[in-house]
Amino acid sequence: MLPSVLRCARPISTSLALSRPLAHFRPHMDPDPSRPVERAIRTKLTDQLKPDHLEVHNESHMHAVPPGSESHFRVLVVSSQFEGLPLIKRHRLVNEALKEELSTCVHALAIQAKTPEQWASNSTIAKSPPCMGGSKGDHTVEEKLKAGRE
């Protein structure tokens, strides 16, 4: 109760100043309308795997593709649907959900598929290895980038 009273008593200009640094902060979990592929990935994984926790990271900037690309992603999916399934079956479920994206604009997809129990005991996301430039001059990647832009 006391903090809210203080908030009301605070002059408006101060409260704006406090919020301004946060105005452009977009937590990576927020869907970005200018990133349709990321949004599609998030939607499809949510609909099909009903995850307890989901992270979708666009890692295109780490690779030899133009800025703003949506070609390389890393996903972390925590779902009870993975229980009892070997890794390969879990990854196949993710691949299946993102079939369309993988055949059109997504060139690389790194997957971590955990059960809620596994996530609880190790809540870390892996890091992708450094790029070795293979996407540069690769016409398959160029086609996918073009598909992503359309």
Add this chain to the structure above:
Amino acid sequence: MNNLIRATARCLRSGAAVYLPRQTDGRVWSAASARFLCSAADIQKDLGEMVKKDKVVVFMKGTPAQPMCGFSNAVVQILRMHGVDEYAAYNVLEDQDLRQGVKDFSNWPTIPQVYFNGEFVGGCDILLQMHQNGDLVEELQKLGISSALQNAEKESK
């Protein structure tokens, strides 16, 4: 028909220039030499043979000596850590038919792809997790390959 003529011409050209560099880790096959015919159906048939010919088979971008992709490199490094230096590595960047063919064959959308005894194991993520949780040492043992990290595991227990 034109596709068939083009594909055949490509095969004859690349077949004539077969070179099999011997690498210190992993035998590297020219993608063209590993295939006898070049139609899509034949690639599927050849892949069936290719994945069974060697205990460990990797489809990757680049070669073990010079990987062209961070994920492919990770697979090479993991195998190296386990002391696996006898494996077949196929460079999909050399051959677009192979590149697409292996994705259809495995029903797996990305490269690298790893096969143990003709069975598809997964990509870089899966191999890395198997390496981290000790499963890789076990799977290599089933193939009759003694991992260099096997003794390290035993000592730590």
